[in-house]
Amino acid sequence: MDRLINLVVIRPRETQLLLFTTSILFTYITTLSTAQELLQAGFKATPNPKISTFQPLLNDSTGNFSLAFLRVNKTQLALAVLHVPSSEPLWLANPTDLASWSDHTQLFFNGSLMISDPHSRVFWSTPTNGDLVVLLNSSNLQVQKKLDQDSSSVLWQSFDFPTDTLVENQNFTATQSLISQNGLCSMRLGSNFIGLYANFQENYDQIYWKHTALEAKAAIVEGQGPIYVRVNSDGYLGMYQNGTTPVDVEPFRSFQRSINGFLRLRLEPDGDLKGYYWDGSSWILNYQAISDTCELPSPCGPYGLCMPGSGCSCLDNRTEFRSGVDCAPVETGNFCGEKVVKDNFKALTRSGVELPYKQLMQYETTSSLEQCEGLCENNCSCWGVVYNNASGFCYVLDYPIQTLVAVGDESKVGYFKVREGAGKRKRNAGVVFAYAVVGGVIVVLIGIIGFWTYRTWWRRKRNQEEEGDFSPGPYKNLGSASFKSIEMSSR
Ligand SMILES: *[C@@H]1O[C@H](CO)[C@@H](O)[C@H](O)[C@H]1NC(C)=O
Ligand SMILES: *[C@@H]1O[C@H](CO)[C@@H](O)[C@H](O)[C@H]1NC(C)=O
Ligand SMILES: *[C@@H]1O[C@H](CO)[C@@H](O)[C@H](O)[C@H]1NC(C)=O
Ligand SMILES: *[C@@H]1O[C@H](CO)[C@@H](O)[C@H](O)[C@H]1NC(C)=O
Ligand SMILES: *[C@@H]1O[C@H](CO)[C@@H](O)[C@H](O)[C@H]1NC(C)=O
Ligand SMILES: *[C@@H]1O[C@H](CO)[C@@H](O)[C@H](O)[C@H]1NC(C)=O
Ligand SMILES: *[C@@H]1O[C@H](CO)[C@@H](O)[C@H](O)[C@H]1NC(C)=O
Numbered sequence: 001m002d003r004l005i006n007l008v009v010i011r012p013r014e015t016q017l018l019l020f021t022t023s024i025l026f027t028y029i030t031t032l033s034t035a036q037e038l039l040q041a042g043f044k045a046t047p048n049p050k051i052s053t054f055q056p057l058l059n060d061s062t063g064n065f066s067l068a069f070l071r072v073n074k075t076q077l078a079l080a081v082l083h084v085p086s087s088e089p090l091w092l093a094n095p096t097d098l099a100s101w102s103d104h105t106q107l108f109f110n111g112s113l114m115i116s117d118p119h120s121r122v123f124w125s126t127p128t129n130g131d132l133v134v135l136l137n138s139s140n141l142q143v144q145k146k147l148d149q150d151s152s153s154v155l156w157q158s159f160d161f162p163t164d165t166l167v168e169n170q171n172f173t174a175t176q177s178l179i180s181q182n183g184l185c186s187m188r189l190g191s192n193f194i195g196l197y198a199n200f201q202e203n204y205d206q207i208y209w210k211h212t213a214l215e216a217k218a219a220i221v222e223g224q225g226p227i228y229v230r231v232n233s234d235g236y237l238g239m240y241q242n243g244t245t246p247v248d249v250e251p252f253r254s255f256q257r258s259i260n261g262f263l264r265l266r267l268e269p270d271g272d273l274k275g276y277y278w279d280g281s282s283w284i285l286n287y288q289a290i291s292d293t294c295e296l297p298s299p300c301g302p303y304g305l306c307m308p309g310s311g312c313s314c315l316d317n318r319t320e321f322r323s324g325v326d327c328a329p330v331e332t333g334n335f336c337g338e339k340v341v342k343d344n345f346k347a348l349t350r351s352g353v354e355l356p357y358k359q360l361m362q363y364e365t366t367s368s369l370e371q372c373e374g375l376c377e378n379n380c381s382c383w384g385v386v387y388n389n390a391s392g393f394c395y396v397l398d399y400p401i402q403t404l405v406a407v408g409d410e411s412k413v414g415y416f417k418v419r420e421g422a423g424k425r426k427r428n429a430g431v432v433f434a435y436a437v438v439g440g441v442i443v444v445l446i447g448i449i450g451f452w453t454y455r456t457w458w459r460r461k462r463n464q465e466e467e468g469d470f471s472p473g474p475y476k477n478l479g480s481a482s483f484k485s486i487e488m489s490s491r
Contacts, residue, residue, distance in 0.1 A: 037061070039133040043109040045069070047077055047101050053087055054080070057107065060135040064262075065090070067135050069107070077101045079115050079124065081141050081158060083262075086283060090139050090264060092163045094124035096183070109133055113143055128155040139167050168233050168263040174226040178267040185271040185297060189227055192220050192247075194239070196289070198271060198297035200399040208271065208297045208357045209289055213239050213248035220247050231263050231275070235286070252277075252287040271297040295356045298402040303327035303418065305353065307406040315350050315404060315416060328418045330400045335417065336380035345417040347377075353404040353414040355386050355395055363393040373415045384416035 036058055045057050047069045056066040063084065070080040070089055077100060079093035094115060099105040104117045113133055114125035130143040131152070141158035159170045164178050172178070178187040186197050186205070196209035213220060213227070220227060220241050227247065232238045235255040239248035252263070252275050261277035263286065268274055275287030293299050293306065300312035304327050307313060314320070314327035321327065335344055355361055366372040369387045372394035376382035386395045386404070389411035401416050 037134075039109050039113075041110055041131065043107075043133075045107045046103050047071075047105060049101070049103070054082060056084070058133065058135050058141075059084075060137045060139065062137050065135055065137070065139040067133075067141055069101075071101055072098055075101055077105055077115075079107060081135065081139050083139070083264075083278070085281075086278070088264075088283065089163075090165050090167055091141070091158045091161075093158075095163050095179075095181070097123050099123045126156045130155045138169055140170070164267045166229075166231055166265045168231045171228050171230050173228040180267045180269050180271065182269045184269070185267055187267050187273065189229065192227065194229060194237075194250075196267070196271065196273060198402075200298075200402055204399050206297075206399060207360050208295075209273070210360055211248075211250060211289070215247050216249075218243065218245040218247045231265050233263065235259065235263070235277075237265065237275070237287070250287075254286050270299065294403075294405045297356075300403040301326050302330040302403075303401050303416070304403040305350075305406050306356070306403050312403075313406075315353070315401070315414070316348050316418070317350070328401075331419060334381045334383065334398075344420060346420050348416045348418050349413060350404075350416070351410045351413045352407055353386065354388075354407045354409075354412050356403070356405050358386075358395065361395050363395045365392045366394045367392060369413055369415075376415060376417070382417070384414060386412070386414045388412050 039058055045055075048055055051069075052071060054066070054068040054070045056068045058067040059065070065081060066084050067079070067081050070078045070082065070092075072078050076098040078089070078095065078098055080089040081091040082089045099115050099117065104119055105123075106116060106118065108114050108116065111129040111131075112125050112127065114122055116122040116125075126143050128143045129145075131146040132144050133141070134144060135141050138159075142154050143156040144152040145155050146152045160176070162170065162172065162176055162178055164180050166172050166178065172189070174189045180186070184199055186199065188195055188197065190210075192215075193210050193212040195207050195211075197205040197207050199205055218241070224241055227239055227241050229237055229239050232246075235252045235257065237250040237252070238246035239250075240246050254261075254263075254277055259277055259279075261279050261284070263275065263277050264283075265273065265275045265287070271290070273287075273289035274285060276283040277286045278284075290296055292308070294308050298304070300306050300314075300321065303315045304321065305313045305315050312321045312323075316327065319327050364372075364375065366375070366387070369389065372385050372387040375394060375396055376385045381398050382396055383399060384397045384401050386397070387393070390409075404414060
């Protein structure tokens, strides 16, 4: 340090020039060395604490895509393939088991690409013994084995393990699934359809959107193998069995409009499936599977009521809808484990309600509302029923009640079980003592509150226009509620 100061004092001009050149060179070298074009055995990287968005490790030949450390929720780390100009992640290696953004975490390639904390454990790794890792210009990450000088075989590729996104030319098969960032929704293929499913309860998937192949140009032949889908560069989601003629074409807005932007399809946290294209500076919405908010899996949360065009309220009209708060408590498990089933819920009925996506739901036919309710009341695995008086259709819900849709027709009635007194059951001595202590404190507080209440009441009296009528709240983002949510800090 002293020597440096001396230098500056003696020959300021030259030293400054030297420092300047060195710093430029240094920046250039670090830029080069932080993002390479292929990784070979022995490659190792750790996250840089100064980076707040993402740290590129491996680029594709166009520089549009990078394999990078992506910072998630400020302190966590995901290994991601992302679109560099927008920092949009297209694939995550370890979406359900994030590492931490600390110098303990490292990415290592020794034939297997691996994220680990050598002091504790491996978060994610490829089951390979390869020679190199490359990122193709399609955003496909591959671990390859060298066969000879200029050919190699693919041992593993990220396209086979999609997360919530498909990019153009990526094949999506019946053995794969897309899972939304919050883990609630998934996309899977059936024998002749694309299905979107909501995981409302452990081990229970409710289908909420189904797109069946039209088979206009080619038919699905039984026994000729499963179907697969692919986002075609020409602007559609094609469904194929074998051969190049699609059995179904689901057009995007850019279909037959020769737009050259890169395409991606993402299963969003709210359960919608959306397509986008990159116009050079931003992502343009190009496809939307569900455009009616009330048809999404649970836009107003459990026990919510979606009012087409005017936001959310609660099924129980005495409860005010608040964004981010459930209308009623929902706990996992049904009513079967309890000794006295009837005492553990109160019944809520509401007319003018209907199920969303009811065309995909099972129903029974009953001759009256009472008979329909009867199918549920004493059945501990039932959470509620929705009855259509005109058709006699009785929909039995065997998962915790989600958002219903408000309709003008008052003959459509819902009967719902609402959990009651969840906290009351396990009261022990410790709790009783705590209550006694709290009771003492409350006595002291009552004086203060009494005064405050009086003042509030007095003010209210002057502003009489206050009504008990609740105005609808905004639609709620599914990801905000009870489900684990991974917020990308780069957005
Ligand atoms: C790579 O390293 C890990 C941990 O050190 C080891 O378990 C694994 O067998 C190695 N893989 C290969 C292909 O050498
Ligand atoms: C991507 O790579 C393929 C094959 O390596 C090549 O044919 C194609 O031109 C490349 N595309 C771009 C945009 O660089
Ligand atoms: C997708 O599937 C088609 C047909 O099976 C195949 O020709 C193509 O190479 C596959 N694409 C990728 C990226 O694996
Ligand atoms: C890739 O980069 C080129 C310029 O280098 C740009 O024209 C093109 O739009 C980019 N593509 C994507 C998908 O970002
Ligand atoms: C709430 O619903 C009940 C039963 O449907 C009805 O009797 C009551 O008038 C409603 N209250 C309000 C404030 O709308
Ligand atoms: C209770 O409801 C479940 C789910 O709707 C159904 O599968 C079952 O058969 C019903 N049990 C009885 C005894 O009705
Ligand atoms: C329900 O349907 C029955 C006969 O189909 C009819 O008599 C009754 O008035 C209807 N109830 C309501 C509330 O619409």
